[in-house]
Amino acid sequence: MTHHTDTDLLALAARLAEEAAEIIRTIRARGFETLTKTDSSPVTEADQKAEAHILRGLRAAVPDIPVIAEEEVAAGLRAFATPAYWLVDPLDGTREFAAGRDDFTVNIGLVRDGRAVLGAMALPAYHQLYTGGVGLGAWRRDTEGLHAIHVRQAPAEGLNVLASRHHADDQRLAQYLAGRPIATLGNIGSAVKFARVAEGLVDLYPRLGPTMEWDTAAPQAIVEAAGGQVTLLDGSPLLYGKTDWKNPPFVCTGTL
Template sequence: MTSHTDADLLALAARLAEEAAEIIRTIRARGFETLTKTDASPVTEADHAAEAHILKGLRSAVPDIPVIAEEEVASGLRGAVSPSYWLVDPLDGTREFAAGRDDFTVNIGLVRDGRAVLGAMALPAYHQLYTGGINAPAERRDRTGVHRIHTRTPPAEGLSVLASRHYADDPRLAAYLGERRIASIGNIGSAVKFARVAEGAVDFYPRLGPTMEWDTAAPQAIVEAAGGHITQLDGTSLLYGKPDWKNPPFLCTGTL
């Protein structure tokens, strides 16, 4: 790859995310084994195959941009913060995937100077691809074509909220939402929640439990390109390059 423009990098990430999504669909169709990592989280053949494909594509096309990827980190390759780097989650929502549900994603994001500047996120089960960045509009590509997307202004009846399936009974969530006008609350897994905020299907995704930088970089770039915001609980931006790649709690909101 001779050019490093953001448009070129986003096109590369989008292509690799779509190709990884096809790998995941193929493995899902023929069956797979679910294993447990040392941190007690699940991993499958699809995680490893999708990551291997993405890493090969990124490192061959732009070898000067380091890649931090979930399964490599889990294997002990920690990586280091640099001015620019890719963050890859080859299968965000492995629990959903392993359980036969549809809410899982492929996330490829680029960080520059601590900020998520572009991202591609594929939703394999839905045949959807979301892209966006600081210099690129937020778009959804699906079987009907390419659509520009934007967050919405919350309706008068209240916020539509999506929260994590695995923290549905977290008392902190009920306490946090207690003073807000809420129209509905749903619970699903993975970064699909970001996509639904970005396209204006829901208004609010509060994340009070743990996440890693590769979970959020690509979705954050897309949500912000769509007019939304991802902030820490104190209102400051969610930034990147943190120790051990761990995120603090954050709020994903649509148009304020």
């Protein structure tokens, strides 16, 4: 892939995300041990093996684009932002996975000049793959085929909102939603929330708790390719290349 177009790069990310999803499903079926990292977050064999597979694939196919991946950084690898780089979360929602729930994802995103420009996100338990990028549209592949997806216009009767399962009692969420017409409010884990906005099932995902850049790059690219937005609370874009890789609070929206 010497002369790689964005179409090539998205196809590569999609393939690796699907292959990582199969690795995760296999490990889930046979059982696994959950360990605790130095930051007190959980990690499993599925995180580690999915990341190793993705890293091998990206570095072999496009060695000129650096890869920054969650488990490598957690293990102490020092990484720095460059004009273009991959961001990989091999299993976003490890708590959900370890608890036997279905809301976890594989995220492979490409950042260019501080912006998330394309991404592939697999939902292993749902056998779904979401892809999207600047000028490439947004798509969902599932057991019934390939479908173009788009955010929806928010209904007049109120917004369908998804928020974090692990920050469900955050008082900032109630304050943020106060005064807005809310039809439903649900709480689930992981980047699955972005997918539901991108395909027009949900109107708003406010994220007021902590996230890392590898959690959001791929899903942000997909949501924006589907016509939505991922912005900071002041309306400015969520950008990439921060020194500590930590995101500030943000909101993901369809057409409000």
